[in-house]
Amino acid sequence: xxxxxxxxxxxxxxxxxxxxxxxxxxxxxxxxxxxxxxxxxxxxxxxxxxxxxxxxxxxxxxxxxxxxxxxxxxxxxxxxxxxxxxxxxxxxxxxxxxxxxxxxxxxxxxxxxxxxxxxxxxxxxxxxxxxxxxxxxxxxxxxxxxxxxxxxxxxxxxxxxxxxxxxxxxxxxxxxxxxxxxxxxxxxxxxxxxxxxxxxxxxxxxxxxxxxxxxxxxxxxxxxxxxxxxxxxxxxxxxxxxxxxxxxxxxxxxxxxxxxxxxxxxxxxxxxx
Amino acid sequence: xxxxxxxxxxxxxxxxxxxxxxxxxxxxxxxxxxxxxxxxxxxxxxxxxxxxxxxxxxxxxxxxxxxxxxxxxxxxxxxxxxxxxxxxxxxxxxxxxxxxxxxxxxxxxxxxxxxxxxxxxxxxxxxxxxxxxxxxxxxxxxxxxxxxxxxxxxxxxxxxxxxxxxxxxxxxxxxxxxxxxxxxxxxxxxxxxxxxxxxxxxxxxxxxxxxxxxxxxxxxxxxxxxxxxxxxxxxxxxxxxxxxxxxxxxxxxxxxxxxxxxxxxxxxxxxxxxxxxxxxxxxxxxxxxxxxxxxxxxxxxxxxxxxxxxxxxxxxxxxxxxxxxxxxxxxxxxxxxxxxxxxxxxxxxxxxxxxxxxxxxxxxxxxxxxxxxxxxxxxxxxxxxxxxxxxxxxxxxxxxxxxxxxxxxxxxxxxxxxxxxxxxxxxxxxxxxxxxxxxxxxxxxxxxxxxxxxxxxxxxxxxxxxxxxxxxxxxxxxxxxxxxxxxxxxxxxxxxxxxxxxxxxxxxxxxxxxxxxxxxxxxxxxxxxxxxxxxxx
Ligand code: HEM
Ligand SMILES: [Cu+2]
Ligand SMILES: [Cu+2]
Numbered sequence: 045x046x047x048x049x050x051x052x053x054x055x056x057x058x059x060x061x062x063x064x065x066x067x068x069x070x071x072x073x074x075x076x077x078x079x080x081x082x083x084x085x086x087x088x089x090x091x092x093x094x095x096x097x098x099x100x101x102x103x104x105x106x107x108x109x110x111x112x113x114x115x116x117x118x119x120x121x122x123x124x125x126x127x128x129x130x131x132x133x134x135x136x137x138x139x140x141x142x143x144x145x146x147x148x149x150x151x152x153x154x155x156x157x158x159x160x161x162x163x164x165x166x167x168x169x170x171x172x173x174x175x176x177x178x179x180x181x182x183x184x185x186x187x188x189x190x191x192x193x194x195x196x197x198x199x200x201x202x203x204x205x206x207x208x209x210x211x212x213x214x215x216x217x218x219x220x221x222x223x224x225x226x227x228x229x230x231x232x233x234x235x236x237x238x239x240x241x242x243x244x245x246x247x248x249x250x251x252x253x254x255x256x257x258x259x260x261x262x263x264x265x266x267x268x269x270x271x272x273x274x275x276x277x278x279x280x281x282x283x284x285x286x287x288x289x290x291x292x293x294x295x296x297x298x299x300x301x302x303x304x305x306x307x308x309x310x311x312x313x314x315x316x317x
Numbered sequence: 318x319x320x321x322x323x324x325x326x327x328x329x330x331x332x333x334x335x336x337x338x339x340x341x342x343x344x345x346x347x348x349x350x351x352x353x354x355x356x357x358x359x360x361x362x363x364x365x366x367x368x369x370x371x372x373x374x375x376x377x378x379x380x381x382x383x384x385x386x387x388x389x390x391x392x393x394x395x396x397x398x399x400x401x402x403x404x405x406x407x408x409x410x411x412x413x414x415x416x417x418x419x420x421x422x423x424x425x426x427x428x429x430x431x432x433x434x435x436x437x438x439x440x441x442x443x444x445x446x447x448x449x450x451x452x453x454x455x456x457x458x459x460x461x462x463x464x465x466x467x468x469x470x471x472x473x474x475x476x477x478x479x480x481x482x483x484x485x486x487x488x489x490x491x492x493x494x495x496x497x498x499x500x501x502x503x504x505x506x507x508x509x510x511x512x513x514x515x516x517x518x519x520x521x522x523x524x525x526x527x528x529x530x531x532x533x534x535x536x537x538x539x540x541x542x543x544x545x546x547x548x549x550x551x552x553x554x555x556x557x558x559x560x561x562x563x564x565x566x567x568x569x570x571x572x573x574x575x576x577x578x579x580x581x582x583x584x585x586x587x588x589x590x591x592x593x594x595x596x597x598x599x600x601x602x603x604x605x606x607x608x609x610x611x612x613x614x615x616x617x618x619x620x621x622x623x624x625x626x627x628x629x630x631x632x633x634x635x636x637x638x639x640x641x642x643x644x645x646x647x648x649x650x651x652x653x654x655x656x657x658x659x660x661x662x663x664x665x666x667x668x669x670x671x672x673x674x675x676x677x678x679x680x681x682x683x684x685x686x687x688x689x690x691x692x693x694x695x696x697x698x699x700x701x702x703x704x705x706x707x708x709x710x711x712x713x714x715x716x717x718x719x720x721x722x723x724x725x726x727x728x729x730x731x732x733x734x735x736x737x738x739x740x741x742x743x744x745x746x747x748x749x750x751x752x753x754x755x756x757x758x759x760x761x762x763x764x765x766x767x768x769x770x771x772x773x774x775x776x777x778x779x780x781x782x783x784x785x786x787x788x789x790x791x792x793x794x795x796x797x798x799x800x801x802x803x804x805x806x807x808x809x810x811x812x813x814x815x816x817x818x819x820x821x822x823x824x825x826x827x828x829x830x831x832x833x834x835x836x837x838x839x840x841x842x843x844x845x846x847x848x849x850x851x852x853x854x
Contacts, residue, residue, distance in 0.1 A: 079691065079758065086691075088687065089687045089688060089690065089691060092685055092687050092688055093682075093688050093691070096681055096682055096685050096688060099681075100678040100679070100681060100682075103678060104674065104675070104678055107645060107649065107674055108671065108674070110649055110653075111649065111652070111667070111670065111671060111674075114649065114652040114653050114655075114657070115652070115657060115659075115667065118590070118652060118654060118655050118656065118657050119658075119659075120591075120656045120657055120658045121656070122656075124656065125591060125656070125849065126590075126591055126592055126654055126655050126656045127592075127654060128592060128593060129592070129593075129595070129654070130593050130595065130596070130597065131595050131596035131597070131598075131599065131650065135596075135646075135650070136596050136599050138646075139596065139599060139642070139643045139646040139647075139650075140599075140639060140643060142642065143638055143639040143641070143642030143643065144639055146638070146642075147635040147636060147638045147639060148635075150635060150681065150684075150685060151631060151632055151635045153685075154631060154635075154684075154685040154686055154687060154688075155628055155631070155686075157687050158627060158628070158631075158686050158687050161687055230462070231460075231462045231463040231466070232460060232463065232556065234621060234694060236694070236760075236762065238691075238759070238760030241690065241691035242690045242691060243621050243690060243691070243693060243694070244621055244623055244690075245621050245622045245623060247556050247557065247622060247623070247624075248462060248550050248551075248556050249550025249551075249555065249556055250550075250556075250557075250623075250624070252622075252623035265760075265771075265772065267762060267765075268762070269621075269693070269694040269695070269762040270460075270694060271386070271455070271456050271460070271463065271764040272463060273386075273463060273466065274382045274383050274386065275382055276382075276386075276764065276765060276766075277382060277765035277766045277767045277768070278382075278767070280769070
């Protein structure tokens with residue numbers, strides 16, 4: 045089989061390969077209408093996602109085409125020895141130069157976008173205390189830290205606590221910055237909201253935080269993204285982004301329900317210290 | 318007395334089994350490594366099929382959540398620690414002495430020791446399934462504090478990984494000494510076969526990185542059993558410290574898992590293109606570059622911990638794209654202008670190049686830090702891992718097996734079955750793993766035992782599971798080809814492929830101590846030179 049003929053079979057093979065790669069490309073692009081995201085930050089990441097995707101498709105297209113072309117054009121047709129070139133200065137310089145340009149370009153764009161995402165929110169942003177535990181979430185709101193509509197004299201904390209069987213809902217207002225403080229007292233979890241295009245870990249012994257401004261209302265499903273034990277897969281929750289007045293109404297109702305008889309509900313006590 | 322003993326000794330043949338157990342011959346040890354690692358490839362593959370069966374449909378209860386965590390942890394542990402890392406030691410053991418024209422490894426007994434550490438470690442790790450609390454279930458990354466919570470199976474896993482690490486550390490020292498001290502006359506470092514170069518850099522990485530993992534594992538063991546609190550914030554320890562130390566080993570380990578595969582592909586492509594490797598020196602420097610840079614990117618696995626210097630690690634990670642890109646050019650340039658034939662080893666080598674290309678591109682997403690915030694710990698990463706480790710490393714393993722089978726076993730694997738194997742595996746692989754990109758973009762986290770119907774992930778998961786079973790089916794023609802080959806006599810000539818390197822200058826299989834005489838070594842292709850003289854250069 046190391047002889048000449050069989051180029052029919054060969055062509056078939058090259059064609060299968062090419063078809064497979066093309067099919068990949070097609071399915072890839074068809075459903076990669078994916079990212080999107082509902083926050084200012086996510087929209088920046090979405091831009092970067094598409095830049096990387098386009099760069100990747102170009103590289104894939106060029107290299108893939110060259111590969112398929114070489115396989116067909118240079119298939120063995122006779123027993124002659126082809127020219128034995130080993131490489132050379134100019135081509136080898138290009139071999140290094142082209143990737144250097146690509147990666148420096150992508151790195152620079154990544155950093156520009158990273159800096160924009162990291163722009164820290166003003167102090168008056170609404171703060172939500174997120175505690176992950178095996179295997180659900182607690183979302184706590186301090187009544188005197190509610191963002192635009194804060195009553196500085198309000199006292200107490202309201203909290204939503206989920207169970208693996210009963211996913212909690214995280215309420216947040218649209219069109220204003222919201223800061224998340226992430227804590228854990230048992231193992232590492234990760235706060236992952238697909239439509240934020242973002243996740244950040246909850247790590248015992250440290251507090252992580254990030255800020256986003258949501259631009260769309262609605263329910264968005266989310267879940268823990270760091271393996272945390274048996275029921276890791278059930279650590280789901282819903283992010284419910286609502287208009288400000290709807291948010292205030294929810295807070296008022298919860299405060300009445302949880303703090304109604306005047307007693308301050310200490311929610312952080314529920315999960316160990 | 319001596320008169321009695323001597324004839325007895327000379328007439329005495331050790332039973333074959335004893336012969337394999339006592340051997341210090343690098344070829345036999347290499348074969349033992351290959352049998353051992355391919356066995357665990359099968360075990361890891363069966364676990365993968367369990368994983369895929371569980372995930373095929375939404376809200377499945379085929380295996381419970383607890384069992385699922387053990388199964389995927391042991392899938393990865395088997396594939397990484399018991400298959401892909403030691404399989405290169407298998408190829409290396411068999412080939413490095415032959416390729417450099419030596420009679421054996423530098424330290425044959427130490428070589429036997431490194432092999433015989435593997436079986437007890439493999440048994441210990443898998444015995445976790447029969448102890449109370451089950452096998453290790455914290456992922457192959459064993460993140461603390463989760464890794465403090467589980468049963469004794471975790472301790473067995475820790476000890477097994479330490480032993481496996483010791484095996485590869487002493488094996489690495491052996492490879493280095495062999496390559497530095499035992500090359501044939503005329504074989505300068507820059508005439509060494511490219512597979513040997515990749516083994517050399519791999520050995521350096523193992524020597525430098527594995528002890529760090531051993532230290533981390535010992536700390537974890539102390540934390541679990543003796544209240545060490547290295548990784549426990551309540552005792553003044555640091556949770557993220559584990560991740561830093563673990564990835565300081567495990568990122569270089571990623572290159573330990575792929576570099577020799579690149580070496581194999583770089584042996585196969587020139588032979589079947591009938592051209593030298595394009596840019597041999599550039600390839601060597603790129604390999605060294607990847608090895609070096611590999612030590613400065615570990616924290617790219619930790620971008621979402623909030624405790625990483627993002628610009629630095631983002632930059633270093635992108636920089637790895639440069640030597641990687643160089644290699645893609647090496648391979649393209651080798652094919653370019655060649656006279657290419659497509660026997661099975663070549664198909665796997667080209668399969669490697671095309672799939673590794675995708676694995677390089679989808680890796681870029683994670684290097685772009687803000688995109689990684691979205692994709693980290695989702696199925697996108699599972700796709701990336703497998704494009705590199707399966708589309709890359711495993712394709713190279715099979716390419717190498719088909720290529721060196723006639724040398725190692727003196728028989729040829731059937732070409733038709735080989736091609737069928739390749740096509741099924743190539744298609745199955747892409748059907749299994751390409752959809753995982755989309756699942757990851759759609760928000761499916763990795764390491765979850767169940768997903769809700771409402772998530773809308775079922776169709777793609779079902780597709781992926783189908784692909785996984787197609788991969789399993791692709792092993793049937795391979796196994797038939799092996800059985801058929803062993804039913805025939807050893808009939809292979811020294812050099813069935815018109816190879817370039819010294820292993821083809823001796824019989825198939827080679828005799829004890831390998832060579833009667835060596836051809837002169839005046840380039841990195843001594844056999845090509847012997848065949849064609851000065852006709853071409
Ligand atoms: C039959 C082929 C294979 C299939 C169907 C398969 C399938 C999978 C799946 C579905 C996961 C994700 C599990 C989860 O996150 O819940 C996974 C994880 C993984 N696989 Fe494979 N795999 C295969 C072969 C391999 C090979 C050959 C390697 C390495 C040489 C490998 C290495 C890994 C690693 C490192 C992980 C990550 C596990 C973790 O998150 O701790 N797999 N595999
Ligand atoms: Cu979790
Ligand atoms: Cu890494």
